[in-house]
Amino acid sequence: MVTPRILAFAGSTRRDSFNRKIVRIAVAGARAAGAEVTELDLAELKLPLFDEDLEKSEGLPAAGLKLKQMMRAHQGLLIASPEYNSSVTAVLKNTIDWASRPEPGEPPLSCFTGKVAALMSASPGALGGLRGLVHLRAILGNIQVLVLPDQVAVPKAHEALNEDGSLKDAKQQAAIAGLGEKLAKMVQKLMA
Numbered sequence: 001m002v003t004p005r006i007l008a009f010a011g012s013t014r015r016d017s018f019n020r021k022i023v024r025i026a027v028a029g030a031r032a033a034g035a036e037v038t039e040l041d042l043a044e045l046k047l048p049l050f051d052e053d054l055e056k057s058e059g060l061p062a063a064g065l066k067l068k069q070m071m072r073a074h075q076g077l078l079i080a081s082p083e084y085n086s087s088v089t090a091v092l093k094n095t096i097d098w099a100s101r102p103e104p105g106e107p108p109l110s111c112f113t114g115k116v117a118a119l120m121s122a123s124p125g126a127l128g129g130l131r132g133l134v135h136l137r138a139i140l141g142n143i144q145v146l147v148l149p150d151q152v153a154v155p156k157a158h159e160a161l162n163e164d165g166s167l168k169d170a171k172q173q174a175a176i177a178g179l180g181e182k183l184a185k186m187v188q189k190l191m192a
């Protein structure tokens, strides 16, 4: 059986990001289902703000090339992101925008075409970042990513997590771990 490879990241660079914590729950679920998961920290990647003039004069920055290599090496994406002003965060959109830029001779959207994604969000607010997921789903769908219908939003995130990073609500914990598992199984099926 082929091992599914999944890239996991949060759409927040905040040190104590709730979304980084919940994506780790999904990572554990995906690993338990047999996937090989790489965790990417966008704070460490330090992508510059996308600028077409910069791209034209200097090409893809080293961080952009690294991101694209990582994306090409994985078939699945586990993304947890907060919403900022009811939509995707700038850091997440910036990451998607850089990854969408072809290197010379590369077909368009090669980092996204055929990928499968599972989405989740967390926020201290009552909606848990759900509105941002609507936009994220649309963006990814438009760039050829198959987004799993299941998603989880964790409201009141500041009260929802234990010190060890697990969720207090066992159902929520299982739902997020289950997202990772579903993604691993879906990628495996598509690779079979």
Ligand SMILES: Cc1cc2nc3c(=O)[nH]c(=O)nc-3n(C[C@H](O)[C@H](O)[C@H](O)COP(=O)(O)O)c2cc1C
Residues within 6 Å of the ligand: 010, 012, 013, 014, 016, 017, 018, 019, 020, 081, 082, 083, 084, 085, 086, 087, 122, 123, 124, 125, 126, 127, 128, 129
């Ligand atoms: C610029 C900005 C806009 C925000 N807009 C929203 C929002 O629309 N909805 C929401 O639930 N939370 C919003 N928040 C609060 C974030 O959900 C909160 O900071 C959350 O902890 C960020 O996720 P993280 O913990 O993964 O960094 C906003 C925060 C910032 C900084």
